[in-house]
Amino acid sequence: xxxxxxxxxxxxxxxxELSQLARQRxxxxxxxxxxxxxDKHLTNEEKEEFKTLLSQVFDQEYINRYxxxxxxxxxxxNLGVREKE
Numbered sequence: 001x002x003x004x005x006x007x008x009x010x011x012x013x014x015x016x017e018l019s020q021l022a023r024q025r026x027x028x029x030x031x032x033x034x035x036x037x038x039d040k041h042l043t044n045e046e047k048e049e050f051k052t053l054l055s056q057v058f059d060q061e062y063i064n065r066y067x068x069x070x071x072x073x074x075x076x077x078n079l080g081v082r083e084k085e
Contacts, residue, residue, distance in 0.1 A: 008062075011053045018042065018050050 001009075019037075026037030039047050 008057055011057045015050065015053050015057060018046055018053075021046070 022037040022039070022041040025041040027033060029041075031037065039050070042050065
């Protein structure tokens with residue numbers, strides 16, 4: 001694993017920690033366990049960190065790689081509509 005991959009994993013792990021923190025705060029304030037938390041349960045500093053990490057983890061390179069890897073699946077899904085015979 002390269003250093004950039006480790007760095008991306010560490011950032012993704014921190015995103016998960018922030019999400020879990022928001023979830024726990026949401027539940028602690030009486031939130032419905034069947035619904036998800038949102039950014040209202042993060043401090044302004046945590047929100048900024050979350051947005052920064054999100055753009056670093058899911059950068060354009062990541063998105064392009066994902067689209068390339070999933071293009072055949074996407075094409076098959078688009079072909080799901082049958083033509084009239």
